[in-house]
Amino acid sequence: MISCADFMAELGNYLDDQVAAEVRQQLENHLSHCQTCQVVVDSTRKTVTIVTDSGSFDLPETAMKPLTEQIMNKIRSQQP
Amino acid sequence: MGYLREVDASLSFQSFATFREHFGFVSKQWGAQTDLLDFAVRLGSQGTSISSEDVGRLLGAGLSDEAVLEAVLVAAWANFCSTLSTGIGTEPDFALPGLPASPADSQSSTHECWGPYLKTVPLRPAEFAPFAILVDHFGFVPSLFRSQGLRPDALAAEVSALQAILLTGSALKRAQKEGILLAASGANQNTYCVVVFAEVSGALGTPVEDSYQTAMDHRQVALVESEHALLDFAIKLILEPAGFTQQDVDLLRTQGFNDEQVLDAVAVTALTRFLNTVQWGVGAVPDFAPRQSFRRAGNNPHLSSTESRRTQREEISDPDAGLVEKAKSGDLDAFQALVERHSKRVYRTLLGLLGDADQARDAMQDTFLKAFQHLGGFESRSKFCTWLVTIASNTGLQLLRERRPIESLDSSDSESDEAFRPRQIRAWTENPEQMYAQTERRALVERAVLALPAKYRVVVLLRDIEQLPAEEAAAALGLGVPALKSRLLRGRLMLREALAPHFMKNPKGVSA
Numbered sequence: 001m002i003s004c005a006d007f008m009a010e011l012g013n014y015l016d017d018q019v020a021a022e023v024r025q026q027l028e029n030h031l032s033h034c035q036t037c038q039v040v041v042d043s044t045r046k047t048v049t050i051v052t053d054s055g056s057f058d059l060p061e062t063a064m065k066p067l068t069e070q071i072m073n074k075i076r077s078q079q080p
Numbered sequence: 081m082g083y084l085r086e087v088d089a090s091l092s093f094q095s096f097a098t099f100r101e102h103f104g105f106v107s108k109q110w111g112a113q114t115d116l117l118d119f120a121v122r123l124g125s126q127g128t129s130i131s132s133e134d135v136g137r138l139l140g141a142g143l144s145d146e147a148v149l150e151a152v153l154v155a156a157w158a159n160f161c162s163t164l165s166t167g168i169g170t171e172p173d174f175a176l177p178g179l180p181a182s183p184a185d186s187q188s189s190t191h192e193c194w195g196p197y198l199k200t201v202p203l204r205p206a207e208f209a210p211f212a213i214l215v216d217h218f219g220f221v222p223s224l225f226r227s228q229g230l231r232p233d234a235l236a237a238e239v240s241a242l243q244a245i246l247l248t249g250s251a252l253k254r255a256q257k258e259g260i261l262l263a264a265s266g267a268n269q270n271t272y273c274v275v276v277f278a279e280v281s282g283a284l285g286t287p288v289e290d291s292y293q294t295a296m297d298h299r300q301v302a303l304v305e306s307e308h309a310l311l312d313f314a315i316k317l318i319l320e321p322a323g324f325t326q327q328d329v330d331l332l333r334t335q336g337f338n339d340e341q342v343l344d345a346v347a348v349t350a351l352t353r354f355l356n357t358v359q360w361g362v363g364a365v366p367d368f369a370p371r372q373s374f375r376r377a378g379n380n381p382h383l384s385s386t387e388s389r390r391t392q393r394e395e396i397s398d399p400d401a402g403l404v405e406k407a408k409s410g411d412l413d414a415f416q417a418l419v420e421r422h423s424k425r426v427y428r429t430l431l432g433l434l435g436d437a438d439q440a441r442d443a444m445q446d447t448f449l450k451a452f453q454h455l456g457g458f459e460s461r462s463k464f465c466t467w468l469v470t471i472a473s474n475t476g477l478q479l480l481r482e483r484r485p486i487e488s489l490d491s492s493d494s495e496s497d498e499a500f501r502p503r504q505i506r507a508w509t510e511n512p513e514q515m516y517a518q519t520e521r522r523a524l525v526e527r528a529v530l531a532l533p534a535k536y537r538v539v540v541l542l543r544d545i546e547q548l549p550a551e552e553a554a555a556a557l558g559l560g561v562p563a564l565k566s567r568l569l570r571g572r573l574m575l576r577e578a579l580a581p582h583f584m585k586n587p588k589g590v591s592a
Contacts, residue, residue: 008502012569036505040576043508046583047576050513051544054525057428067441068423071448072416079412 002030007037015044116143116151124155127360128269135197135363145198149230152361160354166321167346169329195363201229208232210239217247219283222276224355224364241354245347251340256310257348258286259294259303263311264352266295267318272359273352275370292371306335313342314349327459330470334462334551338560400464408455415455419448422465425546426472432541433476435530443479447472462555469546470556473538480534502573504580512583528578536571543568 007030013019014027031038059067115138123130138148205211205221210232214221228235246257258281265273278291293301298311313332317324332342358364398404400421406414426447431440450471451458458467509515516524529537529545542553543564554564 012565015569015572016565036502039505039507040502040573043504043580043583044572044576046508046512047572047579048544050521050579050583051525051529051540051572051575052547053513054522055518056522056525056529056545057431057541059424059427059431064423064427067427067444068416068419071419071423071445072412074445075415075449075452076412 002026004030004034004037007031007034008040011040011044015041015048115141116147119148120151120155123152123357123361124159127357130360130363132195132197132363135195135361146230149198149228149362152358153228153231153234155361156354156357159357160350162321163317163350163353164346166324167317167349168343169326194365196223196227196365197361197363198227198230200227202226203229203232203235208235210236213239213243218280220367222364223367224272224276224359224362227362227364228358238354241351245344245351251338251344252310252348254284255281255286256307257344258284258291259298259307259311260314260345260348261352262291262295263298264314264318264349265356267315268353268356270356270359271370271373272364272366273356275366275368279368288371306337309335310337310345313345314352317346317349318353325457325459327457327462330462330555333558333560334466334555336551336554336561338563339558341560398460398463398465401460404455404458404460404464407452408458415452418464422468423448425465426468428545429469429472429541430476432526432529432545433473433534433538434479439479443472443475447475450475463552466548466552466556469542469548469552473542473556477534477538502577504577504584506580506584508580508583509585515583524579524582525575528575531578532571532574536567536574539564539567540571540575544572 007027010019010023010027014024019027031041119130119134119138122134135148139145203211203226205215211221211225214225225235225238228238246261247254252260258277261277262274262281265277274292274295278288278295281291282288290301294311298308303311309332313328316328329342332345333339337345400418403414403418403421407418423444427440427444430443430447431437434440434443447468451468454471458464462470513521529540532540538557539553542548542556543550546553548556550561550564550568554561557564559567
């Protein structure tokens with residue numbers, strides 16, 4: 001039987017689907033009766049999806065254009 | 081990079097100057113015996129050309145065996161230092177003096193030359209502790225060490241170095257270090273060392289044939305790609321020190337090696353070169369009958385094989401390769417296309433790190449200017465995009481350090497070793513992404529990401545926002561893949577805690 005702490009130690013690999021079949025079996029046995037770990041797995045997966053799809057820190061194309069132009073002007077002006 | 085070769089020679093040069101000052105009995109004879117210096121320089125640069133005749137000539141000219149052994153040790157030490165400094169990219173401590181031209185090339189001989197060239201003083205493991213250590217680890221005292229009996233003090237130091245680098249260091253596995261000893265000795269064409277390391281590995285369970293093959297051409301041995309990359313790294317350090325750059329180190333990082341492991345690889349390679357050089361100088365006789373010679377006439381096949389391997393690697397498709405080549409040859413429009421293609425990614429990384437749009441803009445400009453300046457040094461061993469993100473994240477992290485020197489970005493992962501206890505344990509709604517408008521969700525995520533400590537934040541940015549593969553993100557940050565993964569998990573769990581109040585199911589009976 002593995003504990004919640006054991007489960008947490010393997011969580012990263014479990015989420016990335018990088019655990020051996022035998023370990024996966026043990027982890028899933030634990031999950032089947034541990035609601036806390038079920039919640040952690042489910043909500044961590046959802047967290048990754050939300051973060052990835054959030055469009056965070058994006059700059060719209062129109063705002064980017066003047067910035068790249070400024071960069072290239074600077075580089076061109078430094079050329080002999 | 082020309083400076084690497086110069087460091088190479090200057091180290092030998094400085095070592096000889098020191099050698100001259102410190103060892104009176106040699107320096108008395110020095111003026112008349114420039115032969116000794118020639119010998120040491122040739123031993124250091126073309127060890128395969130040394131034969132018993134060279135040593136005989138020195139002894140015939142009145143030099144003592146002790147003096148010759150000392151010259152051998154100093155040349156070997158200089159090689160050790162130069163490999164070490166090349167591998168870790170040391171800046172010279174002093175301005176470089178004008179250096180003598182290196183001796184004419186291609187004197188190397190395909191004949192094996194066995195000695196011993198010098199008189200030996202027998203030392204017994206029972207009375208001489210360093211030999212007892214060798215017996216302990218290798219099962220016998222290789223003749224390479226027995227041939228240096230005139231200098232028990234130097235032997236003791238060598239065995240200590242051997243212990244520290246080969247036997248106790250824990251970053252690389254023992255088998256990886258043995259692979260380096262074999263591949264580097266093979267590249268150096270030192271048959272003696274290949275034989276002794278193959279036999280020692282054999283005693284530990286590696287088939288001797290496999291070890292010979294590793295020394296001859298490790299690509300013929302079934303190893304995972306990261307192990308091949310490690311051996312390529314060692315071989316390049318031996319054969320092409322002048323072409324060795326940051327890119328070579330980055331390549332190992334891409335393969336999942338951390339900096340401790342890279343340093344280990346450099347140290348083992350340097351130690352191999354030391355042992356190879358001593359062997360040529362003293363003419364240590366093989367302890368086992370060699371099954372084949374590693375001496376080769378003409379071009380060293382290792383050299384051409386590393387070349388062809390590099391070409392193969394370049395073919396690993398980088399969608400930017402064409403533009404990068406044009407930009408390198410001065411085509412500014414090509415560079416502009418690269419800027420336009422990658423500006424969003426660079427900006428996102430910097431804004432995510434710095435949290436301030438003005439600073440992110442300036443840092444983006446800085447990133448592209450640096451990339452433009454250093455484009456010549458970019459060798460296509462990693463994708464251009466990864467290289468750019470490396471510059472961007474380093475630029476951003478540097479600004480953070482300046483802003484808040486107290487916050488440690490590099491501290492060890494001790495806190496992530498502690499068990500992480502989730503506090504928010506209520507289930508989330510089925511479709512959390514539908515709970516808020518996109519702009520609201522974005523604001524929540526940005527706030528949560530910016531609240532993370534920088535060392536977790538940067539990993540989350542590269543993996544979950546930029547979606548770089550783990551290996552590339554690890555390489556960009558100079559981390560090993562395991563360290564990267566552990567920081568990523570910690571970062572994700574912290575984000576989960578921060579986002580949970582917004583996405584949890586409502587408690588029963590309470591309406592939204």
